Amino acid sequence: SVNPDLASERQTASFSVEKLTALLDGGAEQMRVRRAVVEAIESDPVFSRENQYFQTQNERYEAAVKKAVHLQKKMHEMGWSENGPEYKYIYRALSGDVAFLLHRVFMRSISVLGSDKQIAKWIPLASQHKLIGSYAQTELGHGTYLQGLETTAVFDTATQEFILNTPKISAMKWWPGDMGRSATHTVVFAQLYVHGKCYGIHPFIVQIRSLQDHSLCPGITAGDIGPKMNFEHIDNGYLLLKNVRVPRENMLSKFCEVRPDGTYIRQGSQKINYFTMTTVRISLISDEVLTPLMKACTIAIRYSAVRRQSKLKPGEQEAKILDYQTQQEKLLPQLAAAYAFHFINDYLQELFNRGYREIQRKNFDMLPELHALSSGFKAMITQHCTAGVEICLRACGGHGYSLLSGLPSLYTKILASCIYEGENTILLLQTARFLIKCFMATRAGQPVPPSVTYLAAVKPGKCPAKNKLDFLRPDIYTEAYQHVAVRLTSSTAAKLQDLIQSGVKKHDAWNQCTVQLVQAAKAHCHYIAVKNFAETVEKLETKAGIQKIMKHLCDLFALHGIFSNTGAFLHDGYTSAAQMDMVTASYLDLLAVIRKDAVPLVDAFDFTDKSLNSALGSYDGQVYQRLYEWAQKSPTNQMSPAYEKYLKPLLHNTLSKL
């Protein structure tokens, strides 16, 4: 039975939840396929996450391997293929709680970097799981700066082999998933040396464990890097190489080859490689970043509709905490951001599909823009969503702090997304470099890519809003965001030039501007996200109910951004103090409006109870009952040796009843 406090929230929805879900899925057919996959996965007990919060790192790893092996069987049974429409829903349905994800990266790297002959040899073995692959790039001493990797691969003409070494402790491979305990093979990135000359980083296929008994191969030292903040199910590993020899054929050689005599040949374009890195950053947004935020919003908002605490009006019943303005101000902007990022993700996916088609036609013109957008949005979205999950956790008070709420593990996992696939600050500086370059180009009258043409249009004007309702006009707030993005880019470009003209060396000048460059990159992405949300809402004209609530969310997303960063908009007087008070008034008004649809808006994310795995967030809102039932299953409710060993001796000699 549904908690009446939650049921009442659903009765007054201003729109059709089912239709909004279909919109988010990209259509009714996709929704159907997704639900079928979720149903098939969740009805299979092997994929259960029921005991997840009680398991040790060892147990989590074992379960993830079991699931990965079972998944092969399941896919065969269900007729799902890696290229089929179901595939993208499988990982999400498993909540990523499965092993061998790096095996897929191993295969992808061979497909992209290997010669036809290498592909023909390795891909069938890998796809039949006759080996388990990993991907060994990051080292103890190097992550961000790939050129600095210290692992070496020296070509020995006599034996036609590469000799691989990790010559210093900092060269040890560190972090690769599936490598700590599972992998038999890996792709090692190493500095290639031929006849004493270094040719830079190249990829080599290296066997690390016996296929007979899984023992480490000669020259290999490998293991698990131990406990992490999350990812207990993944065996992130370390790898030391001591004179490990691999045949010449094991260097992946689509773009570079070492001939038997040691001649080094570079062929084809490497640009496509950068594009791969770029697409990975976009592809992780949906599953690794947006889904956790949507889950956190679902949990926190349902809980806030059920939890009653303190009285809002004297003499009445205790109030739902969702009725407090401060609680709305914590949660509803996160909900609006989840929708904003869902739509910007659609935009980026479309842009990248177009980019991919262009690249297949050997047109690489879009690459710099795509790189800048993927870097900036990866950083911006991971940053916002991580902060959003944390806000949801804290907004649930003590119960949010229990693992059983599901929120701590959402947080500890999403946090990693700020670090992996490019550390966020580094990525924002990549975007900033692109912005500065394009800004200078516009000043010189040169053409720039579409997403940055706005940089050419520096209008020194003022915000034309006359009352608080004007701030519900997308043209008004989008222009304000644009103005700030232009101002931050142009003022930082000016500072950079001033420093250089005053004699500061270029790299020092750049370093002295980086704090402001990061601000400019964020403002650029924020502007595009707001603009895209507003444009998306406009296109919903045939869906009146949905359009109306999406318009409210778009307004909230935009005004929250202004309210949280008023200085950027006030700085040069574009927005006046009186206008900022209008923003605040409209923003606070919106909270009360959206609050009415808050539960239907999270229901539309369509998470099953199993996928949320949360005592606070279930569809029926039976929070206390579930917390109590789940807690009783905890291993901490078994007898502890601490009683016999320490408590009993301490308490001895006391009366049986005081």
Add this chain to the structure above:
Amino acid sequence: SVNPDLASERQTASFSVEKLTALLDGGAEQMRVRRAVVEAIESDPVFSRENQYFQTQNERYEAAVKKAVHLQKKMHEMGWSENGPEYKYIYRALSGDVAFLLHRVFMRSISVLGSDKQIAKWIPLASQHKLIGSYAQTELGHGTYLQGLETTAVFDTATQEFILNTPKISAMKWWPGDMGRSATHTVVFAQLYVHGKCYGIHPFIVQIRSLQDHSLCPGITAGDIGPKMNFEHIDNGYLLLKNVRVPRENMLSKFCEVRPDGTYIRQGSQKINYFTMTTVRISLISDEVLTPLMKACTIAIRYSAVRRQSKLKPGEQEAKILDYQTQQEKLLPQLAAAYAFHFINDYLQELFNRGYREIQRKNFDMLPELHALSSGFKAMITQHCTAGVEICLRACGGHGYSLLSGLPSLYTKILASCIYEGENTILLLQTARFLIKCFMATRAGQPVPPSVTYLAAVKPGKCPAKNKLDFLRPDIYTEAYQHVAVRLTSSTAAKLQDLIQSGVKKHDAWNQCTVQLVQAAKAHCHYIAVKNFAETVEKLETKAGIQKIMKHLCDLFALHGIFSNTGAFLHDGYTSAAQMDMVTASYLDLLAVIRKDAVPLVDAFDFTDKSLNSALGSYDGQVYQRLYEWAQKSPTNQMSPAYEKYLKPLLHNTLSKL
């Protein structure tokens, strides 16, 4: 051997680290005592935290009980007493990793709320550990709003007993520490009913487990609430009461008593109770909040001096990441905040000692101010320090995400401080209520407590700074903070009055202002923190070297606050855009200045390697070696059943060497 990159940082310290440590300790003698305690605790293998990151929740609990029992023996051996000068260092030396903390709260509550007779009976039993106590206040359904607690205690005149019940699932006691598995007794807070009339919440001593065999007493259901984000060592528990009878004498009756005939008598003043809650909030700041931030700064700054990544200048060696402006901008403001909060903590401790003396003289005048300050600063400092620890964690990239860095557990533990002992938003609203009241009083010409007299002095002027150096003048920035605090309080008070005058009911009007009230309370605390830091620096005139670096940190703390919240200062034109650019320039300049002393500044916190328990933060900076050694000890490097069960069957039929 110390990593040369770290050694070089220490050679150029601008001040004496030893003298700064003594200053932080409150004198050379306190420093000596602290170090002696740390040495005694850390040399005792029972107190080792070496394997902490590899232990399960059950193992952590068992170890914490073992430590608690051993601590009694140790204190006896060492001649340490609970009232001695060593006591405050013991808990810190243990990093809080010990059981029976609620036993102390149990004793304190009896001392404060019990009659002389009750104290005489229970305190000796508790201090000799003839029982283990807990403190059962929070329920599944109620934390913040104590009046809403649902547990009942009905007086039965016939048997002279109270009958205790948790009548609904939401009434179940939930969270009390030491209660899940250890406690034999607890203080239960319940609604007192006599002859059908409710007298509100009162405390009752209830035995929950047998002293013979630790089995649950009749009518008691209790256990552990399961896994949490941290606090694995504590058995936070649940408790159901079904017709549990306790004698009339078990109601703690210093202030209220039920006579044998059921007559209810209230005696003495209860104000002292609120004072106790207030002091708890202040007392947790040092150990639970400041120490973790100081540890996180130590780890992240030492690591940033050792980690080299990418090149700052072409052709040179890779740069220490501490040399990047963006890294400085992440870490150094946290360092400055750690010092700022250390000094405000001194200020609060002194104020509370004075308050305590006044209260002993039956003068309760200071209570409202003390309540407002303790609430506001508890919220402000826990909020800032939690965010600071997270920034330190992220700033260490992938290695910060490993539990072995020590940073994840610092974060997951400090996060709870935002929730316990008063949820932060609720507390800030308490402070805001005091501010509004005092503001209205000043308008009416009435006197107000010292910390808020500034509210009377509304000067509409402008910031007088003329160049960026002016923003290194404490009078300039302190006044700017004061101005913002007054503006936010007065404008919110005006909004509140406007709403009420326009017919909105008082409680609705309050709710509609709460987002802005929270801002006002934060601005008030920030202003006092800045002012206090500046005054502290001024008093260091006899310690020139230390005064100089503390002045830099004070400036950084102040300017970081402005730089991160420019809108508040720009809003009414008190600070102009040109002045804000000066703030930015001075702020960024300061980063480069303080960076030079960053390592000595964290060395002065004087944490031993054992207390940091971090592979990244050790004094010698041998990061990679330690990560590798520690990882090898992880239980994830033992054989997993996953190989025999799943991997071997999967890999069968393959070649031994591909």
